[in-house]
Amino acid sequence: MTRDEAREAILRALTDVAPEIDTTTLVPDTDLRDQLDIDSMDLLNFVIGIHEHAHVDIPEADYPQLQSLDSIVEYVVARAP
16 A cells, blocks of 8 residues: 555545544644544544555554554555555
């Protein structure tokens, strides 16, 4: 999976959870939870969405690595089938 494909899958998962967000305004290296005020349930749904869109399993122990858009893209690219 390319970085662009991973980014697209992540943004789809994010808009599934928070359809009102404008993904063009996201700062790629800033924590998404701070930018979007995502609560723990939204985070869980976001992780499930990443799994559905990118086909990447994300164990709960790895959730702390999912901070910024850039870090999530790197995580998905490294683990994509």
